[in-house]
Amino acid sequence: METRGLVVHGEAEPFSTALRSLVNNRLYSDVRFVVGQERQEVFAHRCLLACRCNFFQRLLGPEPGPGVPSPVVLSTVPAEAFLAVLEFLYTNSVKLHRHSVLEVLTAAVEYGLEELREICLEFVVKVLDVELVCEALQVAVTFGLGPLQERCIAFIEAHSQEAFRTRGFLELSASALLPLLRSDKLCVDEADLILAARSWARVGAAVLERPVAEVAAPIVRELRLALLAPAELSALEEQNRREPLIPVEQIVEAWKCHAMRRRDVARGASCRRRRGTLPREHHRFLDLPFK
Template identity: 35%
Template sequence: MSDGEARFGDPKVLAVEMSKILDSQDHSDIKFLVGEERKIFFGHKCILSARCEVFRAMFAEQSTKHSAADPYVLSDIKPPIFRALLEFLYTNKCTITADTSIDVLGAAIEYGLEDMARICVGYIRDSLSVDNVCEAIQAALTYCQDDLARECLTLIDGDPDAVFRSRGFTEMSEEALIYILQSDKLMADEGEILKAVKEWATVNSVVSGESMGDLCKHAIEHVRFPLIDPDELSFIEKENNRKKYIPIHLISHAWKFHAIKEVDRNDIQIRPRAGTLPKESLRAIGLAANK
């Protein structure tokens, strides 16, 4: 006898029907206290354990420690994020906003929900702008979303000046800043890139109390000082005598390049970016200014 052919009904109808028991006390056999405010959510173990391996393991591990009346305390997730998580598990969709998308992505990854993570990444990608790209690239790097990180970088490459002036720029980690500084496609001259790094270090120094030099000691290595005109480089060197956020070897390397004009094609420091302006001092690498 044939096993038959499985055919599926309308998934939207199922989602609507399942949403009726989302966070419903009816027939619920599990309760969660979520966030610092200990907001109560109701759930059904059979649904949550079938849809999420993390919940299945949680219930199995703690079955001997919890009575049916004991709630599970989840203090490290915010209630709106947990509700989005439950919504996905019950209905296979989730409601995302600009304010919650990154936190929902983090929750999806923490709970091993790849489809939910894809939904979040798609929302973030579709919403990218110069105003939110710094927060997006930080999330992409934190949660190992390589394709999203590359899309963020493409946007940054095309309009770095606007991104450098955005509120999110100084809130990025040094890791994210380095990821940007490694790009050859940044449409910015090196002096402007250095100013952005200096601003990032200045703001974070005020916030953390650490020195600028300590905060940007890795990122500053990715600024290509030989691409800076000697007059501007001289001013930077004098300023650095006071602020001391640029290691001496980087400035010395730049002066050496300007003095002997020798080109080492393996030296990333002298590789022009897309936005490097032609200068007479860069004639050795084919970027002399037109007279």
């Protein structure tokens, strides 16, 4: 009578170390990548990549052709991030760094590596800080990573002024900036938020070679002009004549809130203060409570 066999395991560490030595090792490699803008050569083993990742299985095909195979060009992924992906595929572990984890996360999402994606997400949350948070928010919005987006927004709400001074903030897409501007919990005054939005629009206008007002159009409606004092609103109106940013009708609506001084007129998000809104004399006429 045949007995059932028993699976026994040797030590994992020597096995992992041996496989790690094959990462980007020309020895016995049968596929060559040219990676990133720097066009770095990276060597790998197609059977291992294909059995670990459906993306590479489809990319590489069932077998190499005759002769010396042409390199596989992957120009959008940085070499450091690609090598981290290979390390994970070879060893099921990876060494992550704060400066490159978002690039590894992006590659994990694009290659369909769910376990690596979750590892990267956990690491991002651990190292999240003012300099990283806007870049992380952009990745979260781009790839629909809801929990990471919520975590980033909560962090920015608590550290608004510092986050809005980073390069990552200036490089946000309009779709990533919108949920921030809709938040009642930002710890920033509206005057400072308008300045930040103008800086963001100027950068986008320079990059896209489009007018500032056109770049700002998707987000500018979320600015709560009625929170400004009359003198501030007058100054904003004058600046807006020199450098258009905000539609004239939006400024008119803010003036209407000042003129009417009635709560039934000053209702809605445009008159609701944020957590960081500084008090002004006219606020007693507005719908002040924030969520």
